[in-house]
Amino acid sequence: MIYFENLTSLSTQDKYKFIKWKKDLQLCDLIMSSPVELTIDGVNEWIYKNSNDANQFFKSVVRVEDKQVIGLARLMFIDNVAKHAEIGLYIGDSIDRSKNAGVNILNLLLQVAESKYRLNKVYAKIHEGNMGSIRLFCNAGFIKEGTLRQHYYSRISNCFKDVYIYSTFLK
């Protein structure tokens, strides 16, 4: 099981995990993010900026059993008018990815989207090569609404990848 915690309360040790994850080429490629080399100050700035974004739910993912921070969960671009948001999540270390944690994070995020923000719809953008996330969202009942052709340039594959939009309605 997992729970969410504010990143502002992270220990220095846990901040170093994010420093590692944010420059991890494989992870960054999965989540379509540019790898960056951050210092502790840089991580603090990143946490401050995102934690204070009124249109974002931005939390670390903590495993209940050992209280280890294993990833990140967020609702982004929360649209309080049209009542939708983009879901983003990752588990930092591959060793933690095969233990149902993804399902637990997604389910908890869906609960937050519905109970805290009263959203009508959530969606995720996933590139064609991220089969783990495609499986995760399909199994949770998300439907593919479109394909953004060649929308992401993968530095690992050195080619443009299609990006799928998966969505689900909450009510």
Add this chain to the structure above:
Amino acid sequence: MNSYKTLNKQVYSSGQYSIVPIRMEDRYDIMRWRNEQMYHLRQNKPLTKDDQDRYFEEVVSKLFDQDKPDQILFSYLEGEKCIGYGGLVHINWIDRNAEVSFILDKLNNEYNYIELSVIYLQLITNVGNELMMHKIYTYGYDFADYRFEPLYKNGFQLDAFLHEHALIDSNLVPVRIYSKLLVK
């Protein structure tokens, strides 16, 4: 005339129509068009002259000297008369894509809208090519079919149809995303 550091060519023309780096003198026409057509823009309150002056001073004026601005805006001219404005926004220099935006004077009827939009899209495609973009795309609310015709005429394809994605007049309406891959 303003000029964008990021572009070698500043003026893109087709017959009597052209797009030029956005002109200060067009700002209040642009404000009026945006306010008249708020219903299909991502704008939730009418702009005032002060808002517009501030935006041009704090945002637009800084775009010209940047190597990699996040948007470049143009006035759309018929001769010397401004008939619309738009540009490439949300420019992603890493994945080399950008969103096409534009708005025309509301006085244009449906026929004119299509004709003028087709020309505008040709011109902004040329800008995308000069910036070495891989792809350009645009969003539109799904309640005015004729607005999509110019996209098809310019080789855009429907990438996504997002259900219940925008709230217009208390109704949730779909949003369409169209894109065009650019020639190398």
